[in-house]
Amino acid sequence: MATHARELTTAVRTAGLHRSFGDRDVLDGIDLEIARGEFVALIGRSGSGKSTLLRAVAGLDDSVAGSGEVWVPERVSLVFQDSRLLPWLRVLDNVVLGQPGAAARERGRQVLAEVGLAGRERAWPHELSGGEQQRAALARSLVSEPQLLLADEPFGALDALTRIRMHGLLRTLLRVHRPAVLLVTHDVDEALLLADRVLVIDDGRFSLDLRIDLADRNPADRDFVRYRELLLASLGVDIDTASIHDIQEIS
Numbered sequence: 001m002a003t004h005a006r007e008l009t010t011a012v013r014t015a016g017l018h019r020s021f022g023d024r025d026v027l028d029g030i031d032l033e034i035a036r037g038e039f040v041a042l043i044g045r046s047g048s049g050k051s052t053l054l055r056a057v058a059g060l061d062d063s064v065a066g067s068g069e070v071w072v073p074e075r076v077s078l079v080f081q082d083s084r085l086l087p088w089l090r091v092l093d094n095v096v097l098g099q100p101g102a103a104a105r106e107r108g109r110q111v112l113a114e115v116g117l118a119g120r121e122r123a124w125p126h127e128l129s130g131g132e133q134q135r136a137a138l139a140r141s142l143v144s145e146p147q148l149l150l151a152d153e154p155f156g157a158l159d160a161l162t163r164i165r166m167h168g169l170l171r172t173l174l175r176v177h178r179p180a181v182l183l184v185t186h187d188v189d190e191a192l193l194l195a196d197r198v199l200v201i202d203d204g205r206f207s208l209d210l211r212i213d214l215a216d217r218n219p220a221d222r223d224f225v226r227y228r229e230l231l232l233a234s235l236g237v238d239i240d241t242a243s244i245h246d247i248q249e250i251s
């Protein structure tokens with residue numbers, strides 16, 4: 001049956017999603033479909049509704065006025081800008097929180113090793129650097145083998161070098177765990193380095209839905225630069241309009 005086939009290939013579906021604060025419509029009829037294993041980056045100006053959309057998909061917005069449908073898979077994980085590790089639990093206990101049993105602890109150890117934190121299982125969160133805390137948060141988000149990972153600027157508070165390392169790490173982790181990803185970011189290059197598709201949200205609606213077809217994810221690459229220019233233009237940053245024309249042809 002078509003519906004069944006769709007559910008096997010779809011990780012997220014929203015239909016006619018509206019959310020408002022007071023008389024302000026922050027999400028204005030969002031239809032979104034993300035395929036299983038697909039990596040979608042969501043960019044947009046500050047206040048454009050990115051976190052509101054992520055929270056709606058995560059089902060974290062019960063108190064917000066709105067309508068529409070959201071369908072997500074059974075196992076969904078979240079990562080935020082701050083690690084949200086519980087300060088009174090050691091790193092491994094944070095990672096396996098809510099998952100009792102020796103098998104879960106073993107799996108927690110394994111995922112901590114994958115994020116480069118082998119040997120730090122018994123550390124307290126405050127003993128980790130900001131980057132290490134985010135790596136622990138990533139480990140926590142992946143230990144349950146999510147089918148969907150929702151991330152709201154997870155690298156936003158990290159310095160540039162740590163951020164670049166985190167991009168490499170995330171790519172490696174995704175090759176192993178293969179969840180679909182919806183990543184909110186301010187950083188156009190981050191979106192282009194990681195995503196299969198970039199959505200631009202503006203005034204509660206998608207103004208661009210762009211599939212990223214890059215053989216080489218190199219920021220100096222000509223096609224990368226064109227995508228960057230197109231995305232910056234869609235965010236209202238002035239650029240050479242001739243380049244926009246070019247990229248529209250290749251996308």
Ligand SMILES: Nc1ncnc2c1ncn2[C@@H]1O[C@H](COP(=O)(O)OP(=O)(O)OP(=O)(O)O)[C@@H](O)[C@H]1O
Nearest residue numbers: 021022026044045046047048049050051052053186
């Ligand atoms: N709980 C709330 N009460 C009232 N208004 C809210 C609330 N949460 C968000 N808003 C408003 O909704 C709009 C969208 O907010 P949202 O947090 O989704 O933006 P964003 O795109 O994530 O921005 P940023 O890039 O700055 O994180 C903003 O104008 C914000 O002020």
Ligand SMILES: [Mg+2]
Nearest residue numbers: 050051052152
């Ligand atoms: Mg936000």
